[in-house]
Amino acid sequence: MITVENLTKTYGQYRAVDDVSFVCRPGQVTGFLGPNGAGKSTTMRIIAGLTPADSGSATIGGVRYHDIPNPGTQVGVLLDASAQHAGRTGREILAIGAQTMGLSSSRVDEMLELVALTPSESKRRLRDYSLGMRQRLGIAHALLGDPKILILDEPANGLDPAGIHWMRSLLRTYADRGGTVLLSSHLLHEVQIIADELIVIGQGRIVAEGSKDELLAGAGTLVKAVDEQRLAAVLSGAGIAATPAANGGLQADADPAAVGRVVAGTDVVLTELRPADGAGLEEMFLQLTSDTQRENTTIQGASA
Numbered sequence: 001m002i003t004v005e006n007l008t009k010t011y012g013q014y015r016a017v018d019d020v021s022f023v024c025r026p027g028q029v030t031g032f033l034g035p036n037g038a039g040k041s042t043t044m045r046i047i048a049g050l051t052p053a054d055s056g057s058a059t060i061g062g063v064r065y066h067d068i069p070n071p072g073t074q075v076g077v078l079l080d081a082s083a084q085h086a087g088r089t090g091r092e093i094l095a096i097g098a099q100t101m102g103l104s105s106s107r108v109d110e111m112l113e114l115v116a117l118t119p120s121e122s123k124r125r126l127r128d129y130s131l132g133m134r135q136r137l138g139i140a141h142a143l144l145g146d147p148k149i150l151i152l153d154e155p156a157n158g159l160d161p162a163g164i165h166w167m168r169s170l171l172r173t174y175a176d177r178g179g180t181v182l183l184s185s186h187l188l189h190e191v192q193i194i195a196d197e198l199i200v201i202g203q204g205r206i207v208a209e210g211s212k213d214e215l216l217a218g219a220g221t222l223v224k225a226v227d228e229q230r231l232a233a234v235l236s237g238a239g240i241a242a243t244p245a246a247n248g249g250l251q252a253d254a255d256p257a258a259v260g261r262v263v264a265g266t267d268v269v270l271t272e273l274r275p276a277d278g279a280g281l282e283e284m285f286l287q288l289t290s291d292t293q294r295e296n297t298t299i300q301g302a303s304a
């Protein structure tokens with residue numbers, strides 16, 4: 001379990017992390033979302049003992065990162081996939097990691113296989129790796145010591161669609177086996193698929209947190225019909241507010257069952273009816289992290 005309590009970090013006059021508190025639990029993937037400069041990396045660096053906080057605390061299993069014996073066997077960290085010696089080969093980087101953690105060298109081959117880096121790729125120098133290959137190597141490095149906790153900053157960055165799919169199943173399996181994952185990303189859709197819990201940060205402050213289902217529950221319904229004007233009229237007649245959705249159709253301010261019930265007794269022919277999840281997260285992200293939202297009230301999910 002990762003516990004962050006009232007964490008604050010200031011650079012000069014600028015408060016990069018402002019009284020941030022959250023918990024990441026075993027068996028769950030916690031998505032850490034926020035726009036550029038929101039304070040995600042700084043928070044993760046503090047948790048991983050790389051940046052000192054001004055105040056507050058960050059512990060892993062109740063212990064500060066620096067106080068964990070052989071930390072790589074407890075916590076896997078990937079903050080910057082390029083932050084390795086560029087002249088070393090992928091295999092050398094993993095071998096040094098294994099040696100430092102006192103692991104058998106067979107672990108290196110296991111990890112290379114896990115992240116699908118071929119023997120010939122593993123002999124190339126890091127400077128010749130693509131970003132996606134660096135991410136794969138970084139994930140291999142984070143998993144080397146078989147830790148129960150993973151802290152990953154933008155791990156999907158640079159991965160191709162197959163790579164993103166691969167990472168998603170890897171992290172899902174890891175969490176389902178009881179692992180704790182804290183993962184930051186700009187890829188809202190990706191986080192939406194992968195995460196159980198969401199933490200949204202804007203200008204150093206947490207603006208929303210809770211289970212994904214709770215946070216998206218209020219997103220309403222995406223509904224499309226052959227005749228959308230007629231649909232809009234029917235919804236409006238039933239007292240359901242609806243606005244045009246970004247990719248066609250209407251976003252109705254009611255759950256799908258309520259919308260379906262209203263439409264069922266009319267001549268409106270629906271072509272789509274579903275929870276407006278995708279649009280919901282993006283809307284929420286933009287709304288909660290816009291420049292004017294610094295003083296916004298935190299939205300708390302019940303199970304946070």
Ligand SMILES: Nc1ncnc2c1ncn2[C@@H]1O[C@H](COP(=O)(O)OP(=O)(O)OP(=O)(O)O)[C@@H](O)[C@H]1O
Nearest residue numbers: 011014015016034035036037038039040041042043
């Ligand atoms: N060492 C530093 N010195 C001065 N300012 C810093 C330092 N590190 C981070 N900051 C500032 O703190 C703020 C938060 O940065 P941080 O890297 O944590 O954001 P982020 O949410 O990870 O952003 P991104 O998504 O762009 O990576 C930014 O305004 C950044 O400029």
